[in-house]
Amino acid sequence: MVRLFTEELNIGYGDRLIVKDLTVQIPDKKITTIIGSNGCGKSTLLKALTRVIPHQSGTVVLDGSNIAQENTKSLAKKMAILPQTLDSAAGLTVGELVSYGRFPYQKGFGRLSKRDYEIINWALDVTGTQFFKYHPVDALSGGQRQRVWIAMALAxxxxxxxxxxPTTYLDMAHQLEILELLQQLNQQQxxxxxxxxxxxNQAARFADHIIAMKDGQIIKSGNCHEVITQPVLKEVFRIDADIGLDPRTQKPMCITYNLIGGV
Structure with a gap:
């Protein structure tokens, strides 16, 4: 089932097109990962899919409607986004930050209802951050802060x-912690x-669907066995990769690689 897709999407900054004539479908209730080299349009596509930035032409369709014409609060009840660079939460406690997730549901003076508090506490419980509810966000570790931002999205x-x-600047253990949490949210909820x-290797391990991009276009999309291959990685990243199977998951993994054509 597909609820979200694009048709001939063009996204750019000024006169420079970053994403060109892109048509893509996002599988519903699955984990989709977008991979590609720096500057290929991954983050730009993510922002356009959530209307953080406008697109120049084409359409983004969610539940049969063009998101460009969707009411902002209505759209915020359907999709949440955590950007690469998160806004400062200086002076906020964990509970206060998570409560911001209830904004699309607030009316009048924006007072939190009993239902709002129930959802906030549920989001804290699910992400394992209830203990930090009254702690300053800035006092938490990187992995803990990332969990709190995810709790806000859940709220x-x-x-x-x-x-x-979502795993940038985190050590290996905290990267795995965040990815396992996202997998749990997908599988259980x-x-x-x-x-x-x-x-x-993280993309192959955790994603049901992978989109490989280069120069604003999709080179290959499909499951990990279809995308994490030597020819695809050669075209997308300009590397000669040796691909094996992860002995724990039987998913493909990049064992080693060399640059093609030197630096």
Whole structure:
């Protein structure tokens, strides 16, 4: 089933096109990962899919409607996005930051209702951050802060969560912690997860669907066995990769690689 797709999407900054004539479908209730080299349009596509930035032409369709014409609060009840660079939460406690996820549901003076508090506490519980509810966000570790931002996204009660490089600046253990949390949200709550990742082996391990991009266009999309291949990685990243199978997951993994044609 597909609820979100694009048709001949063009996205750019000024006169420079970053994403060109892109048509893509996002599988519902699955984990989709977008991979590609720096500057290929991964983050730009993610932002356009969530209307953070406008597109120049083409359409982004969600549930049969063009998102460009969707009411902002209505759209915020369907999709949440965590950008690569998160806004400062200086002076906020964890509970206060997570409560911002309830904005699409607030009316009048914006007071939180009993239902709002129930959802906030649920989001804290699910992400394992309830203990930090009254702690300053700035006092947390990188992995803990990332969990709190995910809790805020969950508090929006959206069925789709978009994340731009959610494991950046985290050590290996915290990267795995965040990715396993997202996988749990997908498998247990059927959340549709769309994220940009740089680590090919993490993409292969956790994604149901992978989109490989180069120069603003899709080179290959499909499951990990279809995308994490020597020819695709050669075209997308200009590397000669040796691909094996992860002994724990039987998913493809990049064992080693060389640059093609030197530096």
């Amino acid at each position: 929006q009660e959206t069925e789709m969560i978009f994340l731009d490089e 059927e959340r549709t997860i769309i994220m940009v990742l740089h680590d090919l």
